[in-house]
Each structure stands twice: as structure tokens, then as C-alpha cells.
Amino acid sequence: MSIQLIRQAFNGNRPPQRMWHSHELKEQYDVVIIGGGAHGLACAYYLAKEHGITDVAVLEKSYIGAGGSGRNTAIVRSNYLTPEGVRFYDESVKIYEQLSDELNFNVMFSQRGHLTLAHTDGGVNTMRRRAEVNQIEGVDSRLIFPDEIKNLCPYLDVSDHPRYPILAALYHPPGGIIRHDAVVWGYAHQADVRGVHIHQNTEVTGIKVKRGKVTGVETTRGHIKTGTVLNATAGWASTITSMVGINLPLTTIPLQACVTEPLKPFLDVVVVSGSLHVYISQTDRGELVMGASVDPFSSYSMAGSLTFLEGIAGHVLELFPSLSHVRILRQWAGICEMPPDYSPIMGFTPVDGFLIDVGWGTYGFKASPIAGKTLAELIATGKTPTLIAPFRLSRFEENELVGEKGAAAVGH
Amino acid sequence: MLLLTCPNCGDRNVSEFRFGGELSSRPKDPSALSDAEWANYLYMRNNVMDAQTEWWHHNVGCGLWFLAERHTRTNEVIKTYPYVKRET
Ligand SMILES: Cc1cc2nc3c(=O)[nH]c(=O)nc-3n(C[C@H](O)[C@H](O)[C@H](O)COP(=O)(O)OP(=O)(O)OC[C@H]3O[C@@H](n4cnc5c(N)ncnc54)[C@H](O)[C@@H]3O)c2cc1C
Ligand SMILES: [Zn+2]
Numbered sequence: 001m002s003i004q005l006i007r008q009a010f011n012g013n014r015p016p017q018r019m020w021h022s023h024e025l026k027e028q029y030d031v032v033i034i035g036g037g038a039h040g041l042a043c044a045y046y047l048a049k050e051h052g053i054t055d056v057a058v059l060e061k062s063y064i065g066a067g068g069s070g071r072n073t074a075i076v077r078s079n080y081l082t083p084e085g086v087r088f089y090d091e092s093v094k095i096y097e098q099l100s101d102e103l104n105f106n107v108m109f110s111q112r113g114h115l116t117l118a119h120t121d122g123g124v125n126t127m128r129r130r131a132e133v134n135q136i137e138g139v140d141s142r143l144i145f146p147d148e149i150k151n152l153c154p155y156l157d158v159s160d161h162p163r164y165p166i167l168a169a170l171y172h173p174p175g176g177i178i179r180h181d182a183v184v185w186g187y188a189h190q191a192d193v194r195g196v197h198i199h200q201n202t203e204v205t206g207i208k209v210k211r212g213k214v215t216g217v218e219t220t221r222g223h224i225k226t227g228t229v230l231n232a233t234a235g236w237a238s239t240i241t242s243m244v245g246i247n248l249p250l251t252t253i254p255l256q257a258c259v260t261e262p263l264k265p266f267l268d269v270v271v272v273s274g275s276l277h278v279y280i281s282q283t284d285r286g287e288l289v290m291g292a293s294v295d296p297f298s299s300y301s302m303a304g305s306l307t308f309l310e311g312i313a314g315h316v317l318e319l320f321p322s323l324s325h326v327r328i329l330r331q332w333a334g335i336c337e338m339p340p341d342y343s344p345i346m347g348f349t350p351v352d353g354f355l356i357d358v359g360w361g362t363y364g365f366k367a368s369p370i371a372g373k374t375l376a377e378l379i380a381t382g383k384t385p386t387l388i389a390p391f392r393l394s395r396f397e398e399n400e401l402v403g404e405k406g407a408a409a410v411g412h
Numbered sequence: 413m414l415l416l417t418c419p420n421c422g423d424r425n426v427s428e429f430r431f432g433g434e435l436s437s438r439p440k441d442p443s444a445l446s447d448a449e450w451a452n453y454l455y456m457r458n459n460v461m462d463a464q465t466e467w468w469h470h471n472v473g474c475g476l477w478f479l480a481e482r483h484t485r486t487n488e489v490i491k492t493y494p495y496v497k498r499e500t
Contacts, residue, residue, distance in 0.1 A: 236461070238457070238458070238459035238460070238461075239460075239461050242458070242460075247452070247456040247457060247458060247459075248456065248457070248459070249451075249455035249456050249457060250457060250459050251433065251434075251457055251459055252459055252461075252484070296427075296430070296431055297431035298431065298433070298434075298459070298464075298466075298484060299484050299485075299487055300461045300484050300485045301484075301485060301486060301487050303487075307427060337459075340454075340455050396451040396454075396455045396456075397447045397448040397450070397451035397452075398447070399447070399451075
């Protein structure tokens with residue numbers, strides 16, 4: 001990393017004056033992407049870069065990154081439970097590894113290692129199974145025990161004093177954290193440079209369908225003619241899809257997170273505990289970023305709650321008793337569209353020209369590069385890439401669910 | 413939303429309740445359903461950003477399953493009432 005930084009300092013690279021521009025809304029676009037999160041912007045970028053499709057509009061009702069892409073806790077990993085999931089997310093990790101160079105923007109991907117703790121026999125079994133599946137797919141992931149855990153993370157209480165002592169952990173060295181805003185801005189910039197129109201403050205209010213085919217989009221700034229629409233609105237996905245008269249297997253639920261005041265660096269792995277419903281990492285600024293599982297009931301509200309803070313504080317202290325004097329700096333929430341099997345839903349729908357990139361739940365930020373890339377290919381070629389075929393919408397009636405709950409419910 | 417009104421017990425802290433998801437109608441003749449209709453019943457949701465009729469369970473109170481109408485953007489509860497089976 002540091003050598004790269006020094007090299008960059010001497011190559012005359014200067015930040016652009018403006019990262020992206022505002023445009024008049026055109027009457028017509030080849031492709032309209034709804035949702036200016038990392039997914040929508042990545043798809044626009046790959047459409048332009050890899051397929052020469054530049055007549056693309058990204059419509060964002062607020063500012064880009066206003067949704068989950070600016071609210072997540074930035075964990076990137078590929079140690080999932082199903083072979084389909086592992087293969088898919090691992091392609092994303094590989095893109096992230098060279099994304100700073102590709103976008104000419106430092107996304108600060110820090111592959112510091114990712115630990116998923118097991119406190120019960122059932123937990124150890126799940127970790128063992130994940131390690132096996134991961135290794136078969138060529139992903140660096142293995143089961144480790146308290147001695148090694150203590151070496152990686154000296155402040156973690158690995159004694160048998162806690163109510164749920166740590167028995168083992170799934171260790172995934174390539175996992176880590178990233179600067180989520182930089183990913184959004186980097187994709188936006190490179191899409192803008194290639195001619196994509198990013199329209200902020202432009203809300204989609206309706207979608208025109210004629211004889212089963214998309215013909216246009218209604219927005220708060222006027223009508224757009226188009227034959228191809230991608231719904232990349234994550235938490236809001238059902239509100240968009242209902243405009244074309246179909247339902248999705250999604251329930252929108254808030255997910256909260258918080259950060260503490262900055263501390264000296266002491267934690268250089270990401271630590272997740274499924275049993276305690278908590279995960280924690282330390283940013284480059286020294287703040288501890290902490291999160292949990294989703295709120296207890298569905299909602300589109302992004303209000304935080306004291307219940308969440310009380311719960312997370314208690315659980316973090318079980319893992320790190322030495323943090324008892326640390327203060328919380330701020331907390332926030334985002335909304336997550338949860339599918340029944342914790343896997344994404346991507347590709348074609350019964351409405352011709354209406355495509356979806358949804359079902360990202362609490363874990364979808366890490367998938368932005370590969371989702372954008374594969375969906376751009378799908379739009380350009382009209383064919384579903386094999387990597388995302390398991391995530392088709394029709395899997396629900398074909399009874400081919402891709403169950404990732406055991407690897408995605410807490411460790412986003 | 414901090415309080416929810418149980419039809420039996422009155423206003424209680426929302427942490428006493430368990431959320432049971434949006435109300436949907438059960439298939440009348442389950443054995444006559446196609447796979448797509450089953451998938452629709454089991455998995456597909458309206459998931460509205462609007463007033464929603466939904467199930468709640470007073471699980472640490474009287475144990476009643478009842479219905480609430482709640483706005484899913486503001487969490488404002490419009491009303492709660494006991495479930496009455498209707499012949500349709
Ligand atoms: C607290 C929290 C922690 C998380 N942690 C992680 C993590 O560690 N790792 C991980 O991989 N994932 C994580 N996630 C999940 C991740 O944030 C999301 O899955 C991901 O950001 C989704 O990206 P997106 O681009 O699809 O959607 P978003 O970034 O949500 O973008 C959707 C956009 O659509 C816009 N929109 C909505 N309706 C309309 C409309 N009608 N017209 C126009 N625009 C509209 C919204 O304003 C929004 O900007 C977390 C989520 C939260 C909330
Ligand atoms: Zn009651």
C-alpha cells in the first residue's frame with residue numbers, strides 16, 4: 001500500500017475539478033438505472049467501459065450514496081456458506097483488490113482479516129462447514145481456536161469467564177473493510193467521464209409498460225422514454241417494482257450501526273459474533289464501528305433506537321471488557337430489503353425490459369462491483385451470466401433457494 | 413414507535429411484542445395450487461411504504477396474536493384490533 005501511495009504521489013495525478021456533473025434530463029435514454037447507490041453506479045460504469053453503452057441515466061431521488069451505500073459498515077469478505085454465494089462474492093473481492101487503480105481513486109481497501117466467532121457447538125459446526133466450502137472454492141478460510149484467536153486479537157476475552165465463551169472462529173485473511181463513500185464516488189466519476197448522466201434529486205414516480213414491455217419512466221423532473229430499466233433501489237426495491245405490478249419476496253427492515261470516539265489502534269481484524277449478534281472493527285481514524293442484526297420489525301424509517309445501543313453495548317463488553325469507558329459518538333440506521341434465503345435477486349422479471357438488482361439485505365455493499373459487472377453484461381448481451389444464474393427471480397417457484405442465512409444474518 | 417396497544421392489555425412497551433409480518437390471505441384450496449401460486453403465498457410480499465396491516469404477538473404478555481395498521485415510513489400506529497376470521 002505505502003509503495004503504491006508514494007508512486008501515485010509522483011505521477012502527476014491530480015484530483016479532478018468535479019467528480020461528476022449535473023445535466024438536463026434527456027427525453028430518451030438507452031438504459032435507465034433507478035438508484036444512485038454503489039450498485040447502480042457500478043452497473044453504469046461497466047455498461048460504458050466494457051460494452052460501450054454510454055447513453056445511460058442513473059436516477060437518484062436524493063444524493064448519490066444516500067441509501068445503504070453511504071450507511072453500511074463496509075465489510076468485504078467472501079467466506080459464505082453456499083458454493084454459489086462463495087464464488088460470486090469472491091469475484092467481487094478480486095475486483096476490489098485492484099479497484100483503486102482501475103478507478104484512479106483510493107478506495108482504501110484494507111484486507112486485515114475477518115474473524116467469525118463461534119460460542120456453541122452448533123456455531124463451530126457451521127464454521128467448519130463454511131471453511132470446507134470456502135476451501136473447495138479456493139477461498140482462504142479456516143477454523144482456528146482460542147490460542148490463535150488470542151494472537152490475532154489480544155484484547156478479546158477468550159477465557160471461559162463470559163456467559164458464552166469463545167470456542168473457535170472462522171478466520172478469513174482476505175476479508176476486511178473499505179471506504180464505502182470512495183467506492184460510490186469513484187464509480188460515479190468514472191461513469192461520468194464516459195458520458196453517463198447522473199441525475200440527483202430525481203425521483204422515479206412511475207414506470208410505463210405497454211403490452212408487457214417497458215416504454216418509459218416518470219420522474220419528478222419529467223418523462224423519459226426507454227426500453228430498459230434496472231431497479232437498483234435496495235431498501236426501496238418493492239416500491240419501484242410495484243409500479244410495474246409485480247411483487248418481490250422482500251421485506252424492508254432497518255439495520256442500525258454506531259461508532260465510538262477514536263482510540264489508539266488496537267484492533268486490526270474484523271470481529272463478528274453471530275451468537276451475540278454483534279460485530280466490530282476499527283477504522284483508520286481509530287473509531288470503533290459496531291453493528292448488530294436487523295431491527296425487530298419491518299419499516300422504511302431510518303430512526304435509530306436506544307434499545308439497539310443498549311443491546312450492542314452489552315454484547316461488545318462481553319467480547320471486549322476493556323472498552324467499558326469508551327463513549328459512543330453517533331448512531332444511524334439504513335433500510336435493508338431482506339429476501340427469505342439471504343441471497344440476492346438479479347436479472348430478468350416477467351416484464352420485458354424491467355430488470356432487478358435487489359435482495360442485498362444487510363450484506364450487499366461488498367457485491368457492488370461484481371453485481372454491476374454481471375448486470376451490465378446481461379443488459380448488453382441479453383443473456384444471464386452463469387455466475388448470477390442461481391440468483392434469478394424464478395428460483396422461488398422452482399424451489400431452488402440459495403440459503404445463506406448462516407453466513408449473512410449478522411456478519412454483513 | 414415505543415408503545416403498542418394490545419387489545420387485551422392496553423398500551424405496552426413495544427419490546428413486549430413480536431412482529432409477525434404483513435397480513436396475507438391463506439390459499440383456500442392448498443392442494444389445487446401451482447408451484448408459482450405456492451411461491452407467491454410463501455415468499456412474495458407487498459412490502460408497502462404506506463399503511464400496512466400486519467400481525468403482532470404479545471409474546472411476553474397475554475400471548476394474543478392480533479392485527480395492527482401501521483404506517484411503515486413513520487411507524488405511526490393507526491389502530492390495533494383482534495383478528496376475526498371472515499368467510500370470503
Ligand atoms: C447499517 C448497515 C450496515 C451494513 N453493513 C454492510 C457491510 O458491512 N457489508 C456489506 O456488504 N453490506 C452492508 N450493508 C448492506 C449494504 O449497505 C447494501 O446492501 C448496499 O449498500 C445496497 O447498495 P445499493 O446500491 O443496491 O442500494 P442503495 O445504496 O441503498 O441505493 C439505493 C438508492 O435508491 C434511491 N431511491 C430509492 N427510491 C427511489 C426512487 N423512487 N427514485 C430514485 N431513486 C430512488 C435511494 O435514495 C438510494 O440512494 C449494510 C447496511 C446497513 C444499513
Ligand atoms: Zn396482551
